[in-house]
Amino acid sequence: MMTVLSMSDEVEQLVLRNTDLTDDLLLSLAGSLKSSLSEVTLLNLNLNLIGPYGAHILLDVLRVKPQVKGLHLFGNKLRDHGVLTLLNGIAELQEQTARAAAAIQQAMLFPSEHNMLPQLPSGWSSFRLFTLLELDIGGNGLSSDGVKVLASYMRSHSYLQYLGLAQTSGADLAAWKELFDSLKGNSSLTQIILDENNLGDPGVRLLADMLKENMSLQQVDLDKNCISDVGGNDIMGALLCRTQFPLRHLSLQENNISAGLMSRIQEEVKYK
Template sequence: MNSNNLQDSGVKLLCTGLENIKCELEILVLSKCELTEESCSALASVLSSASSSLKELDLSNNNLKDSGVKMLSDGLKENCKLEKIGLSNCSITEEGYKALASALRSNPSHLIELDLTGNDPGQSGVKQLSDLLQDPNCQLKTLRFLGTAAHEACQYVTGIVSKNPLLLRELNLSERELGDTRVNQIAALLQDKHCKLNTLILCRCSITEKQCLILTSALKSNPSHLRELDLSGNQIRNTGMNHLCDVLKDSHCKLERLRWGTFTYKNQIAQIT
């Protein structure tokens, strides 16, 4: 039923049928159906019903907000057989993430897959998710809240520093052969609104001119919070240096300190000519 003008009134009627003991529906897709928190109240009642056979629910691209997610979370705590739920692009912030984390720590929850891409949990929401995955009561196996490349970068960095980079302000990946794939992933991470990194150190990482262009493109993006970048010990050459100079002149770039070779640029102190 995705991409229909179903609205809250339609979902309420649908839920009446879902609560029928004879209903055996297991997958319900309600993406882009003009739904609000009112639909969540009706759906929460279905989820907590002992007679419900629903195992997959997709509510992505609806304006559910935190209030709607809190209602759904209540439905996940009791009798719920739901295994997968999609909540991407539903205007959820840290309060909604907190409610979901609380629900998924409860023993009755059977949820193994949760998609939250396109929402903005802030740092506290990210921490809620990180703590959740370490909780023995949580059954979750797949959690999505980053784009694919940023997610891969997050896993890679976590494996190196034993901490989620989304909770860090400084990241040091010096003396690692990153290659094009990893540099692309790190660039995607820098561009993601969840990432609040201020300092990135990539000394002696064999960064090439091509990879330098990838990084500079990320630094021009509005979401990037990076203030300091250290590329010393890499053979960037003239083309790479030109890319770096261009990004420093870009109004979207928030970089204040840049190092390469023996040169250090400090915003409002040194000038690039």
């Protein structure tokens, strides 16, 4: 893959799923990726061995390749510390490029010898506005602290349209409440993956409360979350509040919701 990156300018998606990619190997790959002429927009590194140090390496890549819009890291070993590093770095880079864009616009509208164009970040040959649209950090051993960090990011810095957070069962109910509360006013996120998180009926009630206020979400996955008819009824209530903004996809496989209630729930989902 490093050879391909060094020779090709046509790699748009870099997919290295389940390849035993460690931080050391990622560091070598990052060098090739940063120097490549390819306009890579998606990094799919799911099911590897990337740890907290790998977050620093990925941020270094994003600084040089701000055209990257998707970062899929499901099933790695980032843990809370790695996610904190990654999200803080992404937020900083997004803010940095937004300030640069505003300064460039100002300089173009009002040119003068005192209105200098901002210095571009190291490695950039031209200006790039960086906005991450897809992020999957499920299966990375996050605890409540990690989910709360994510909640803060979603509240203040997120442009995400897709968020993967499956297999994050180490978070408690208070952390999930923070995350779902942070999504109530979110207007960009359209898809969230929450499979295998042991949310149970109490967690799903918090999710349902969010769905009553959030009008941007269209796809929600809740497989294997120990949801009974109690939680199912809360979901039903949320769907009835969203008749103008219905979900387009809702997966509730391998829960404990009765067939009758499940049928009524699916009737409220307007599949495309």
